[in-house]
């Protein structure tokens with residue numbers, strides 16, 4: 286379905302449909318119990334792991350090659366101490382006896398391992414970069430597709446700021462893990478394993494001391510992870526709240542200026558910013574504690590080993606070279622464990638982010654695409670009007686009731702039939718449910734009960750393409766996408782020729798102002814000179830709808846920004862635009878009603894009057910009253 290909803294006033298930012306119940310949000314105090322306000326969508330257990338696996342699945346070969354490259358690189362690096370042991374215990378004594386071979390071999394060995402380690406490091410960086418870039422590309426794409434696929438009611442509550450946060454800061458923390466953290470982890474595991482084996486092989490006693498020191502280290506890591514996980518989740522929520530506030534303020538920069546909200550906003554933003562700072566501080570503190578703990582452990586272990594080793598060297602039960610190699614190894618052992626903090630840091634941060642992303646990706650659209658989509662039936666010649674044009678399609682609300690997720694029932698049960706080709710005006714007081722009725726017909730939402738049918742086919746069963754051709758809704762906030770005016774008009778039918786675009790613009794009286802723009806139809810609407818007024822935007826939205834040529838056209842306050850001559854012009858055009866289709870026109874200005882075949886009056890979600898305009902005006906109901914008041918005001 287093509288729609289032209291969007292930001293109020295000027296089309297500058299992402300779409301955040303203004304909503305009466307959604308007033309200032311993100312101001313700091315989340316309502317307990319509402320998962321949306323706490324930024325955490327319910328995530329099923331194991332969803333994060335499943336997401337990670339599904340991301341890595343297409344790169345199995347790449348992941349293995351990366352691990353192999355790292356293994357080889359570590360092998361090359363870790364052979365250093367062995368060469369030292371060999372040099373001290375064999376090569377140097379041999380050198381004394383004028384046998385130069387062994388020492389030269391040690392030199393060449395050093396050179397070789399250095400070269401090999403560089404080559405494998407290079408291979409590792411290349412391979413891992415490719416995998417992680419692909420994974421991130423995939424993930425960002427999934428977030429975008431999911432955000433687009435999720436229904437309007439999801440966006441009503443989740444807000445675009447949070448989606449942006451998921452796609453930026455959360456993806457970024459995964460990037461950090463993949464690009465830096467992962468290498469650290471593999472390095473640490475490999476190095477510790479390798480070194481422990483080497484130590485055990487060199488000397489069982491000293492090796493056992495090193496291995497035993499892993500137990501308290503393991504406990505320390507577990508403690509750190511538990512605490513850090515909480516801190517990072519809070520940090521991810523906090524940064525999302527900061528972005529939400531940012532997006533909301535920038536989207537509403539005009540009302541912010543108009544109501545001098547700057548100071549209040551500053552204070553709100555400061556609070557959110559502080560919350561982020563605090564959570565960041567907690568995370569850093571946990572990290573600092575871990576680093577200190579692991580250092581103390583490491584140095585205690587090294588000191589123990591050196592003392593015990595020296596004692597044994599003195600007693601003659603340990604060769605000096607072995608002790609030297611062991612000390613070198615042990616130092617190397619704790620060096621990566623220190624760096625493990627970096628990995629754990631990146632890991633916890635990424636895990637918290639991934640959990641939030643997984644929660645978003647797990648959401649199921651409340652307005653899902655049909656499993657077995659149906660097409661609309663072909664209209665037979667018999668039902669064509671005399672002019673041979675397609676007279677729109679039959680619309681039926683059958684035993685429909687509806688309420689938004691966040692509120693009570695808005696539309697109590699009702700039945701309504703709009704025969705093909707009819708132009709129906711819907712009037713009624715603010716909040717009566719007119720837009721809600723229109724949104725059900727455009728399938729922004731599915732009814733809580735009953736069916737909305739187009740030529741007898743439930744909207745829920747219609748294929749996306751059939752729905753797009755079938756129903757188009759033009760709203761008050763005519764949204765323009767970045768691009769040229771022509772592209773904006775052609776959105777509902779991108780294959781249109783320039784001639785068709787201009788014809789549509791002429792038909793609704795938009796051609797003159799477009800032609801007067803700096804580059805005419807090729808004017809970029811976001812660039813200087815491309816700025817067009819709210820009324821002009823509505824004209825563009827009209828042209829867009831006309832070109833999309835739907836069977837059912839819904840106009841929700843679509844002429845509200847036009848001046849009287851502009852509206853008159855559009856009304857004249859409307860006869861052409863609405864001819865040959867079913868039309869639902871919602872308008873507060875009753876002048877629009879003149880072109881209608883039928884008027885529906887809504888109060889509190891119910892249709893209280895239904896009839897031809899003349900009939901209702903002559904009666905004594907709500908519409909007659911409204912019409913009299915309106916006549917008096919224009920006379």
Ligand SMILES: Nc1ncnc2c1ncn2[C@@H]1O[C@H](COP(=O)(O)OP(=O)(O)OP(=O)(O)O)[C@@H](O)[C@H]1O
Pocket residue numbers: 304305306441689690691692695713714715716717718719720721722
């Ligand atoms: N997204 C939403 N979530 C929750 N409640 C909503 C939502 N949109 C509208 N409502 C509520 O539904 C009721 C009907 O709203 P609706 O927008 O249909 O009124 P309307 O007749 O179009 O009013 P107006 O003439 O002001 O446009 C109102 O009480 C409104 O608060």
Ligand SMILES: [Mg+2]
Pocket residue numbers: 719720721841
């Ligand atoms: Mg409305």
